[in-house]
Amino acid sequence: MSKLLKNEELKNYLLITFASIILALGVVGFFTPNMIITGGTAGLSLLLYYITDLSIGTLIVAVNIPLLIVGWKYLGKMFAIKTVxxxxxxxxxxxxxDKVLNIQAFVKDPFLGSIFGGIFIGIGLALVIKANASAGGSTIVAKIVASKSEIKPSTVIMVIDSFIxxxxxxxxDDTARVLYSIVSIYVSSKIIDTILTGRLNKKVxxxxxxETELLRKLIAKQLGPEGTIIKGDGLYQDQEKKMILLxxxxxxxxxxxxxxxxxDPDGFLIITEATEMLGRGH
Structure with a gap:
């Protein structure tokens, strides 16, 4: 293994450790004091924690071990090791x-707990993903199902979260806590998207x-030269069409x-979100 690769892996393990601290603080400081759950096997472990005498850490390991055994060959060696x-x-x-430092609740309010707990979990999971690892659970199941069928991993994760x-x-007993849990999962997913794709202030x-030639010159002069002219045929009598992509x-x-x-009063714009940009300048 090259020195560069070793340094990269070391950075990944340090990032996983930092992410794990954030995840643990989110669970202990926000979720358990307010009896809120999150998605995946972490959420399942929290549910079991509320009805058993076992610790959360023990339950997380107990829930994930069978999944890791089954899913080991689907994860790849390095990914599996980092997941473990x-x-x-x-x-x-x-x-x-929870047991040694006995950290107290950061806030005793289910709504605030769901919001800030979701933020902590979202940050932690996003950093784990950036380190090319996973926190186990639904990710493992999603990979297995996706490899055996045409079902998308995101669909599998959504089904698991819905079941939990x-x-x-x-x-x-309090239905409101279930709704707060849904809020926490939503917040986590938004935080993960924001960290992994960034908050782009650009549109496609x-x-x-x-008037392709005229508009091309004006756009290049006022907005910059970056863009692409796409040529194609219209549906009516193979009429030639041109479109500018910016x-x-x-x-x-x-x-x-x-x-x-x-x-060009007859021209029209189609504006969509730029959810992720990679390559030069990004």
Missing amino acids: FTIAIISLLIDFF ILSSLFIF VYLVTN VVEVGKLQVLRQIVKQN
Whole structure:
């Protein structure tokens, strides 16, 4: 193994450790004091914690071991090793913070607990993913199902989370806590998306116009030269069509609208979200 690869792996394990601390603090400081759950096997472990005398860390390991055994060959050696490490350190830290340090609730309010607990869990899981690992559970099941069928991993995870939430209805007397748990899962997913893809302030714009040459020059002069002209055939009698593809900062969208309005009233814009950008400049 090269020195560069070793350094990269060391960084990954340090990132996993940091992420595990955040995850453990989220569980101990926000979820358990307010009897809220999250998604995946962490949520299942919390449910079992509320009805048994076992520690959360013990339950996380107990729930994940069978899944790891079954899913080992689907994960890949390095990914599997880091996943085992992640599960082990999260379990140890949760019990350490809870039983040894006896950390008290950061907030005693189910709503605030669901929001900030979701933030902590989202940050932790996103950093684990960045380190090319997983916290086990639903990710393992999703990989197995996806490899054996055409079902998307995200669909499997959603089904598992829904099952856990529905199961909590039989444990919590207060239905509001179930709704708070849904809020926490939603917040976590948004935090994960934000960290992994970034909060882009740009939009993808498809400009359909008959004044391609004129608009190309004006756009390059006022917005910059980055863009692509796409050529194709229309549905009616193979009529030749041209479309300009652009990535535009949100603050400059109005400038683009004015350019099109003044120079090609028949042209129209299709504006979509830029959820992730990779490559030069990103």
